[in-house]
Structure formats: C-alpha cells, structure tokens
Amino acid sequence: MGLTRNITRKMGRAIGEYDMVAEGDRVMVALSGGKDSWTLLYALDALRRKAPVNFSIVAVTINPGFPGFRSDSVEEKLKADGFSYHIESSNIYGVIREKFGPVEEGYCSFCARLRRGVLYRLASELGCTKIALGHHRDDLIETLLMSAFYNGELRSMPPKLLADDGEHVVIRPLCYVTEDETRAFASAMGLPVINCGCPVCGGSAMKRHKVKALLNKLEAEDPGIKDNLLAALGNLKPRFLMDKRFY
Numbered sequence: 001m002g003l004t005r006n007i008t009r010k011m012g013r014a015i016g017e018y019d020m021v022a023e024g025d026r027v028m029v030a031l032s033g034g035k036d037s038w039t040l041l042y043a044l045d046a047l048r049r050k051a052p053v054n055f056s057i058v059a060v061t062i063n064p065g066f067p068g069f070r071s072d073s074v075e076e077k078l079k080a081d082g083f084s085y086h087i088e089s090s091n092i093y094g095v096i097r098e099k100f101g102p103v104e105e106g107y108c109s110f111c112a113r114l115r116r117g118v119l120y121r122l123a124s125e126l127g128c129t130k131i132a133l134g135h136h137r138d139d140l141i142e143t144l145l146m147s148a149f150y151n152g153e154l155r156s157m158p159p160k161l162l163a164d165d166g167e168h169v170v171i172r173p174l175c176y177v178t179e180d181e182t183r184a185f186a187s188a189m190g191l192p193v194i195n196c197g198c199p200v201c202g203g204s205a206m207k208r209h210k211v212k213a214l215l216n217k218l219e220a221e222d223p224g225i226k227d228n229l230l231a232a233l234g235n236l237k238p239r240f241l242m243d244k245r246f247y
Helices: 002-017 035-050 072-080 092-100 108-125 137-151 179-188 207-221 225-233
Strands: 026-030 056-063 085-089 130-132 160-162 169-171
Touching: 002 035, 002 179, 026 035, 026 108, 035 056, 035 179, 056 072, 056 108, 072 085, 085 108, 092 108, 108 130, 137 179, 137 207, 137 225, 207 225
Parallel strands: 026 056, 026 130, 056 085, 130 169
Antiparallel strands: 160 169
16 A cells, blocks of 8 residues: 555654664554554554564553543454554543642643653563654644744654653654554554543644644645754754853
C-alpha cells in the first residue's frame, strides 16, 4: 500500500537521522488506542521486519481509569496479530480528582506526567530500552506554537530525548508523518481506534484545539506553512533571538 510505504519511509528517515533504534533494543510502543499510536505500532513493526538491525517491540496500553475507557478491542487486535503486549490498570483519574477535584480543561499536562511516570516504571519492569510515542509532525509544530503563545518559550517535542532520570530514552518515530496520514492509515487498516475517555478530551475550548484550528487555516491559505514550521525546529539561529545566554 502506497500510504504504508510513505509512512515507513518517513519513519525510517527519522529513525536514521536521530539514531532512535539500535541493535538489540526492546522498544516499548505506548499504545493509547488512538489513530497515531496504532499507526506507530504497525508502521514500526513493518520497518522491524526489514531493518538492518534486530530489535523487538512490546505494545503497552495504560488504562487511566477514566469512566468509559475500554481496552477490550485493543487487546483483541493485539492478540489476533501476534503482538507482545501489556495492559496496565492505573488510578490516574483518581489521582487527578483527588488533587484538583472535577476534571476540567488544563489538567492534560498533569495527566501526561502521570502517564509518563507509569511508562517509565513499566519500561524498567519489562526490560525496554526505548519508549516510542506516537507524536507526529502536527503535534510537534502545535506544541511549538503553544509553548510560545502560552508559556513564553521556544520548545517542542524532540524526536529523541533522554529523560530527566538519565535512564529512559523517549523516541518519536512519527515526527515527519502528518496527522492526516495517521488518520488515513488507521482507517485503511481497520484499526480499532478508541477514545481515552477523558471528560475534557476533544473540547473545542482547549488550547491545542485553538492552535490546531489556527494552523489549519493558515495552511489552507498558504500551503507549506506546517512544513516550514517543522523545518524551523531544526534550523535555529540563536544569534538572531533574545536569549541572553548567547550574548
């Protein structure tokens, strides 16, 4: 399938340029059940079969405890297609409720930190050397603008990151793949896409949705803006910015 080849080509480029996978790696794929993580799992497995290095994959799904979250279809698909997998139950929703009360917009970053903590623990327990996340090109550029607009920082999601604990390595093999491509891939493959069940997930008032809408409008008016923003992440000119550390 042409779409699969295009995605694996972009993924292979990212893996090669950022040295994401090495001989003998055991890669944990964080499988939320969304279109992006499903695409990551199947495209990475397709690459694994023909890669010049030997590595293995284990899919890990975290049940955050949100009302209505169901991982049944995810587990059935993983089992049917012969993937190694682990389903982890957690009390993320309960921790959020205890700390903040009713879940509202703005808790996403705290939820993400809790999920990362669970993933890091499981990576150690399962003997995984890399943690692969399903963030794609659009996630990277949206995060860049969100950081600038709302936090006054120029930062985003790096393709490869050594965690603060100095132990775990996070990789984002989909960094060159567009969201439209992951959506089309998941649909064409008939993958059982599920929602995390978060009460505020997908709300139109969320900051990320505002930035996404802005970028889509700009891209429609002037095609190429998204690609230029991605290119800008790898083409820094500190001398022409205002960071005093460079003066």
